[in-house]
Amino acid sequence: MIFDHRVYTARPNMLPKFLKLYEEVGLPMQLHYLNEPFGFFQTHIGDLSRAIHIWPYESLTEREEKRGRMEADPEWQTYRQKVIETDYLLDMRNQIVTAVSFFDPKTRSVIR
Template identity: 70%
Template sequence: MIFDHRIYTARPNRMGHFLKLYEEMGLPMQRHYLGEPFGFFQTHIGEQSRIVHLWKYDSLADREARRDTMEADPEWQAYRRKVIETDHLLDMRNQILKPVTFFNPNK
């Protein structure tokens, strides 16, 4: 099992606009292709304007297959264009994480 850990940084005063766009357009497609996120957060204390989400996959191959299918969907491509056009985000980063042996995320 692996986790895709994503951190997006919103431009000042654009967090709400990005989250609304994501909730209306992006999240429904991701739920369809990727399943429910393992976690979805925004910063409260610390570096501001951060959106952090975690997606759980069986393996790198599982992640690649699901994301490739989503990327091929014209509606997902339209959503991505809309995010770029509205210029809500400054930065996007992701890491692939593996749980340590003593943590079972299925519990």
């Protein structure tokens, strides 16, 4: 299992606006194409104005297939353009990570 760890850094005071747009427009499409996320978070202490999404996939191939179908959807392209036009974000980053040997991501528990 792999995880797509995505970090979106908003301009100062723009994170609530970005999250509102995402929740109303982007999230429903992602749920349709990508299924349920592992989690959504925002920074509370440390580097502020960041939203974090973590999406699980069985493999890189599954990720490419699901994200490819989403990217081909004209409504997703319209949403992406709207994110650009609002200029809420300063930066977007993603990493592909895997669980360490002593953690079971399916049960979200430490293996003893």
